[in-house]
Amino acid sequence: MNTGSSEPGEVVMAVVNEADVNDAQTEQGLGSRAPEFVKARRLLHISWQVGVFVIGLAVVVAGIIMLPLPGPGWVVIFGGMAIWATEFVWAQLVLRWTKRKVTEAAQRALDPKVRRRNIILTSIGLVIVGVLVGIYLWKFGIVMPWKIENQ
Template sequence: MNTESNGGPESAEGDAGPAEQPLGSRAPHFIKRSRPLHLSWQVGVFLVGLAVVVGGVIMLPLPGPGWVVIFAGMAIWATEFVWAQLVLRWAKRKVTEAAQKALDPKVRRRNIILIGIGLAIVVALLAVYVWKFGFAMPWSVGE
């Protein structure tokens, strides 16, 4: 079939979105030719990606961009492994859907109303506290 000769199937409808890259290894051609070299390449990519993902997981409870580093490790794995490419495509799709949903006027209106109600509750609670105890701090109320 000619649809796969240039790297993957093309859409006949002419999508407005960017074409997704075909799944599979992105190793250089000379590495893919030799099975032992390609296997060594895959092991190296896996270990580097694993180190980056573990670093990201360590950064989750510590200061640092944990999720960004985890997705960077996934991107490293995606250069070689189809499963990582599928996970990244799924994550990109979900982020895009969430961004589109957040821009929906109904959702924005609902979120603004909920934030307003939450702020009103916080202000009311603070007003009751100040009315009852004055400007005393909570740890010195009993004194």
């Protein structure tokens, strides 16, 4: 079989390099993802971008508010960035950088030496907390914050 032939029914197998796939994904994703009829009209496209920006900003602000309050703050912030990334190249680049850094951190966390170190540090921390709780209970005993009298 010749890979250059174009005979009907011939199966051509190609070896795909992972770097080529990543390069194709990098080239493919940049730019506006607005529908074509929106892109074709300048005023409509600018209005679309303003709407995407306002919605993304609202989601990011909600995430920032959730950081000190109960709620998935960082997840919501990255959700707002993903909304922005549908329209703005700078947000797409920030999300790619973030994905790369999170992937690197996950790979480092799965390293056996790092996992062993984290387990040792967690064990030491638990022993210290246990000793402190034991000292407190030995010195003060178990005291309830309310007074209940036997009836």
